[in-house]
Amino acid sequence: MTGTATKTQETFKTDRSSRLFERARAVIPGGVNSPVRSCKSVGHDPIFINRADGAYMYDQDGNSYIDYVGSWGPMILGHRHPRVLEALEDALALGTSFGAPSRLEVEMAELICEIVPSIEMVRMVNSGTEACMSAVRLARAFTGRELIVKFDGCYHGHADSFLVKAGSGLATLGISSSPGVPEAASKLTLSIPYNDVDKLREVFAKKGSEIAALILEPIVGNSGLIKPNEEFLKAITGLCRDTGALLIFDEVMTGFRVALGGAQEMYGIKPDLTCFGKVIGGGLPVGAYGGRKDIMERIAPQGDVYQAGTLSGNPLAMAAGLAQLKFLRANKDAIYKEIARLTDRLHQGLDLAAQKAGVAAQISSVPGMLSFFFTNNDVTDYESAATSDTKLFGKVWRGLLQSGVYWPPSQFETSFLSLMHSNREIDETITVFDQVLQEVK
Ligand code: HOZ
Numbered sequence: 001m002t003g004t005a006t007k008t009q010e011t012f013k014t015d016r017s018s019r020l021f022e023r024a025r026a027v028i029p030g031g032v033n034s035p036v037r038s039c040k041s042v043g044h045d046p047i048f049i050n051r052a053d054g055a056y057m058y059d060q061d062g063n064s065y066i067d068y069v070g071s072w073g074p075m076i077l078g079h080r081h082p083r084v085l086e087a088l089e090d091a092l093a094l095g096t097s098f099g100a101p102s103r104l105e106v107e108m109a110e111l112i113c114e115i116v117p118s119i120e121m122v123r124m125v126n127s128g129t130e131a132c133m134s135a136v137r138l139a140r141a142f143t144g145r146e147l148i149v150k151f152d153g154c155y156h157g158h159a160d161s162f163l164v165k166a167g168s169g170l171a172t173l174g175i176s177s178s179p180g181v182p183e184a185a186s187k188l189t190l191s192i193p194y195n196d197v198d199k200l201r202e203v204f205a206k207k208g209s210e211i212a213a214l215i216l217e218p219i220v221g222n223s224g225l226i227k228p229n230e231e232f233l234k235a236i237t238g239l240c241r242d243t244g245a246l247l248i249f250d251e252v253m254t255g256f257r258v259a260l261g262g263a264q265e266m267y268g269i270k271p272d273l274t275c276f277g278k279v280i281g282g283g284l285p286v287g288a289y290g291g292r293k294d295i296m297e298r299i300a301p302q303g304d305v306y307q308a309g310t311l312s313g314n315p316l317a318m319a320a321g322l323a324q325l326k327f328l329r330a331n332k333d334a335i336y337k338e339i340a341r342l343t344d345r346l347h348q349g350l351d352l353a354a355q356k357a358g359v360a361a362q363i364s365s366v367p368g369m370l371s372f373f374f375t376n377n378d379v380t381d382y383e384s385a386a387t388s389d390t391k392l393f394g395k396v397w398r399g400l401l402q403s404g405v406y407w408p409p410s411q412f413e414t415s416f417l418s419l420m421h422s423n424r425e426i427d428e429t430i431t432v433f434d435q436v437l438q439e440v441k
Pocket of ligand 1: 155222
């Protein structure tokens with residue numbers, strides 16, 4: 001399942017993508033169905049993808065790319081993994097949607113509870129946005145409190161309560177919130193800098209008894225990749241325990257990726273609730289939230305907290321997700337070791353290339369996720385991530401694209417590696433990055 005990246009910038013053509021973009025702009029706002037993929041912040045028009053296979057994507061003009069978006073996380077096994085395709089074919093033969101319970105939903109819930117010990121019960125939804133939105137409603141109902149604490153530059157989907165100093169597309173577009181979010185909703189969300197223990201203590205000292213939940217990306221992917229420090233992780237667990245606020249981990253990006261049990265396994269933390277997204281659908285639209293049984297039992301129809309969805313637990317999404325999760329569990333040691341090795345190789349290579357070019361760069365990575373920032377500052381929160389030279393990032397992004405590397409089209413997103421990336425793709429990426437830096441510095 002290997003391909004080849006476009007070797008030279010001279011062969012790079014975008015005529016068909018350009019024509020599709022023109023048609024799209026007439027009927028889809030901004031010509032895209034999600035803002036970041038418009039490539040606006042990196043000074044390019046979007047590339048329309050035709051197909052993907054293994055570690056590669058192929059566009060409508062026939063250009064091929066080593067893919068570092070991986071559908072924003074779920075393609076841990078690469079595109080079109082045979083196990084996932086087989087499971088989908090089997091499920092397809094039985095029907096595409098029932099709107100009634102089916103066996104695969106039960107198997108999925110059992111598997112998630114087995115792999116992630118903090119999860120005793122889980123509810124399927126259709127996206128990470130839905131998962132986070134529902135988890136917060138549940139936390140508010142359970143605690144009888146209304147305030148939510150989040151961190152600047154973290155992104156938990158586009159529900160009203162989260163569009164306060166949010167990362168991802170909002171950071172990319174340079175906006176911190178959105179018209180249409182009622183002031184009354186944003187007032188209930190307190191957003192503070194990531195990794196800032198003093199600020200965290202201050203907020204909990206003042207408002208601890210009113211805080212329903214603290215929600216965070218245990219490793220930030222939506223400001224570019226930012227790792228939590230140890231003191232910060234200790235503080236969040238301690239403060240939640242002491243005040244009765246629920247700790248919600250948004251593992252939409254990190255779940256089943258940085259380790260089989262996600263970031264919570266990596267850091268040895270048991271959050272009260274966890275949100276998952278696309279990763280449990282193996283590339284199909286899905287999400288889930290789960291956690292402590294005494295909290296989850298409050299959800300209707302067992303309890304009184306309402307949340308519902310016709311396509312929740314959709315058989316195709318469950319089949320693809322189960323196939324991927326079972327494969328990951330069966331080959332756990334080899335897979336996570338290999339993904340960590342590949343990420344490390346890329347990290348070292350990009351670091352060396354930047355040093356060679358004399359360009360100030362910070363490379364940040366955890367197994368399977370990596371970002372580069374063009375700054376002298378250590379990147380520990382959104383503010384320091386925003387000191388990156390985004391113009392240079394745009395130039396480098398365009399150079400990578402034209403040489404066959406599809407990197408996330410925003411400084412404020414992380415890249416994702418898959419098991420289908422090999423030394424060959426990693427080394428080619430490093431070579432291209434090196435050449436591009438020499439040209440644009
Ligand atoms: N905001 C998404 C990743 N954090 C990107 C969604 C997309 O454009 O597909």
